[in-house]
Amino acid sequence: MAKHFNAPIALKGSSLTAVDAIRTLARNNGVFTQNDDGTYLFKLDPKSSKFKIVMHSRNGLLPAIRFHLEDSHLGKDTTLSKKQIQKHIKENGGFIALDYVFEKNFKEQFKKKEPKFYERIKDMDLETFVDAMMDYREKLPPFDLFKKEYLEAEKSIEKKESIYWKEVLAVLSFAMNYPAKYLPAEDMLRLQKVLMPLISIVIAFVPQSSCRDLMALHDAGVLDIVSVGDDSRVEPNPEGGATYYYKDENGKEISESFSMFVDCVGQPHLSFEDFPFQGLIDDGTISPATLRFKDAEKAEKEMNQKNKLVKKHKNGEYFLSVPGITINDFFQVVDKDGEANERIYILAVPYIGGYNPDYSGIDFCEAASEQVMKKIKA
Structure with a gap:
């Protein structure tokens, strides 16, 4: 990827893997500069005048941004102990309920730390909470939200104050590893389809320097993101590159060819x-x-x-x-x-x-x- 490209490039995914690919591609097709007033800009190389990066993700959302963590070890001591988990499994027919883990390892963490947030979510089940968080993220254009969260994260780091709900969500994600094998299958499906999509976005923790690059690229008109849903597909072109097939928000069939395609989904599960x-x-x-x-x-x-x-x-x-x-x-x-x-x-x-x-x-x-x-x- 470390070479000139004078054409649009398609990326699959918007994870940290995609961020790394974007930064590599950008630095080989232009330069980042900073003005005296602190403005951070990207300028295309004349040889790459048609260069552009288009990210394709299921929900069209960018990952969240690194902020100050109150506990860099992600609160491992505040989550359910193995003894508590085993007791619940014994009382629940050999299973651990996802709702129980969500209640204990997530919602109850806010009672003392953020009582106002707890009052807001205390009656929410898992699906309601995820819908509320995703609805907020989906209302704003992705790069507008990204810039807003960047400023929020800057304040968090400057004041050394955590964005607590995001930190606790990271704790919940980590804490799911031990009990996951004891979930009933129907709860694993809920975890995969409902909770993990939110977690994968919120706990990506994109570094500030990478955020500045992405915002500068977008402002320069050379970086964008599109939502392709769950049913998109990519097919290689005989002459090289690939064609992306998906439906837009109005259900219209879209097919777009690119001379360069980069799969940034990351490490796949293997069977x-x-x-x-x-x-x-x-x-x-x-x-x-x-x-x-x-x-x-x-x-x-x-x-x-x-x-x-x-x-x-x-x-x-x-x-x-x-x-x-x-x-x-x-x-x-x-x-x-x-x-x-x-x-x-x-x-x-x-x-x-x-x-x-x-x-x-x-x-x-x-x-x-x-x-x-x-x-x-x-």
Whole structure:
């Protein structure tokens, strides 16, 4: 990507991966300058007069911006303990309810710290809260919201005051890793479809220097973002590049060709079948990650809606296939009979995403490594 492009470029995604790609492309097709009054500008290289970057994302939203964190370790000591989680699982038929985690690890965090915000959200369920937060974000044009949040984040850093609801949302995301494998399948679907889209935007924490680059590029007319929904597709062109197919907000079919396409979605989840050591699959040492449905009616509804990830077992129970392989709390692989392997641990991100929704960052690496070491030393 570090070269001149004299044509529009399509990016898939608007995550931190996309931000890195944008900055690399921009610096090879123009220069950033700062005026005496502090104005930060981008000027195109004459050789790249037709250069432009178009981000394509499902909801057309930009990631949120880094602010002052009250607890750089994301409040790990304020969340539900394993003892509390295990007690709830025992009392709830072997499952942990997503609503319980949302109540304890998110809403109750505001009682003392931000009582006004707590009063605002105390009667909201998960879906209502996410709708309220997304509705606010979707009302403003994406770069207008981005600039507004940039100023908000600047004040947060200057005053060393957290934007507390965003910090607690990051805590919730991190805290979902341990109980996720105990969620009923219907709650995992809610987590994937409802909560994670908000989390992925809010806790991206784009650095201030990157924000300035993006705003300067947009002001120069060389960076934009479009919403492509859930059903967009990209097809490679025979002569190079790719064509993006999607429907706009009015349902109109759009197809736009680009001579350069960059996939910025990031690390994808990989399935059980993708596991590179076939022998471990063949002898049953590893098994595909699944979650059991608590409510059979909800499972049947998913099957009626042609959800191919839902299967009915011989015993009449319904299961949801999730990415990767089965692991236990200590990251040991679990075989086809449900037994943990005392010798094989797995920390490879693509294969544990089904049971660990938030697997990025130093916090997760630290927590995962600690669990492995505990088991090895036991």
